[in-house]
Amino acid sequence: MKPLESTNLFANSINKSFSTPGMDSSLEVLEDIWFHIMEGEFVSILGPSGCGKSTFLNILAGFEEPDSGHVACCGETVKAPSPQRAVVFQSPVLFPWLSVKNNVRYGLDLRKEGKKGTEDIASSYIKAVGLDGFEDYYPSQLSGGMQQRAAMARALVLRPKVLLMDEPFASLDAQTRYSMQQLLLRLWEEYRHTVVFITHDVEEALLMSDRICIMSKRPGKIIEELPVPFARPRPLSLTGSREFSMLKNHILERLMT
Ligand SMILES: Nc1ncnc2c1ncn2[C@@H]1O[C@H](COP(=O)(O)OP(=O)(O)OP(=O)(O)O)[C@@H](O)[C@H]1O
Ligand SMILES: [Mg+2]
Known part of the structure; x- marks a missing residue:
């Protein structure tokens, strides 16, 4: 598959296994993953626990090497981490x-x-994530949500082309999580990074993304890609609509197969 001109990041036919600790065998984690994301697009990846989502994100980031396949970002093969990919x-x-x-x-x-x-x-990004006034605080003096906002500012300040996010809000309470989602969408609308967003939360994926990729159980492969049809901004009340519920149920069913 030849990537389109404005494709920002793609992964072709990625396979990855890990050797099993204490054994002579290996664990097949990713199987023939094909993935592409256009410049400025927001794509979520959903999949059962242990299916290889973080492994895949680490490969996109350049932290891990695939056993076979090709990853490229902004026209260059990914071989190592780069400030272009935060x-x-x-x-x-x-x-x-x-x-x-x-x-x-x-x-x-x-x-x-x-x-x-x-x-x-640095000050403009601290302000953008709502931490002005806390510049001189140390991480231990911040709440969990504030620490995550500081981590986002730290990632964004280098003006990456691509933002790779691995369940960034999973450990936050519902209210903080909602405000972080809104913050991320505001920053995305302003800076238009390409975003790959891993989550376990189907509603979060439907409220945030342009497109959702669903992964199978391990060895993970992408079993379905769904464009998210809702116009932005997407109010929370959208979750009560029939179309939203139908899509959510469809995704949940795919995740359980
Ligand atoms: N460095 C490693 N060495 C050996 N096995 C590994 C390594 N990293 C990941 N694995 C294995 O790969 C599989 C996939 O792990 P991964 O963390 O990618 O899953 P995940 O989909 O992100 O799960 P979760 O949703 O729980 O975060 C797991 O079985 C894990 O044990
Ligand atoms: Mg993970």
């Missing part, structure tokens, strides 16, 4: 010994951009 995990990855401000500007400092520019860019 990753946000379920638990916020922040340096505990650095303040919010210094965590957010860490990647910029590594790039050795001018001090004044760095300060301004």
Whole structure:
């Protein structure tokens, strides 16, 4: 399959196995995955626990190498992690010994951009995620949701082309989760990153994405791709509509097969 011109990230025929600890055999985790995402598109990946979603995201990020197949981003083969592809995990990855401000500007400092520019860019992203006033706090002094917002600012400040998110809101309570979803959508509408979003929550996928890919049980493969037909913005009341319920039920059934 030849990717289209505006395809931002694609993975062709990805296979991956891991050796089984303490045994002579291997565990087949991903089987012939074909995936593409267009520039600025928001795609969710749903699949049963253990089907290989995080492994696949790690391959897209360049943290893991596939056994076979090809991954390319922005016209280049993915061989290693790159600032073009930022990753946000379920638990916020922040340096505990650095303040919010210094965590957010860490990647910029590594790039050795001018001090004044760095300060301004970091502040604008801290503001964008609603953490202004908390610049000098340390991660242990923040709530879980605030830590995740700082992690998002830290990822976005490097202006990645692609944002790879592995269940970023799974550990948050329902209210914080909703406000983080709204924040992510606002940032996405402003910066138009391409987003690959792993979630277990079917409603979250339907409220957030342009398209949903459903993975099978391990060895994971993509068994269905669904365009999400709802116009944006999508109010919470959408979840009560007949079309939403039908799609949700269809996805839940596919996840159980
Ligand atoms: N480094 C590794 N070495 C050996 N096996 C691994 C390794 N990483 C993942 N696996 C195995 O690969 C399978 C898929 O794991 P993965 O974390 O990708 O699943 P997942 O779909 O993200 O699950 P969850 O929804 O629970 O997060 C699991 O059986 C896991 O034990
Ligand atoms: Mg996972």
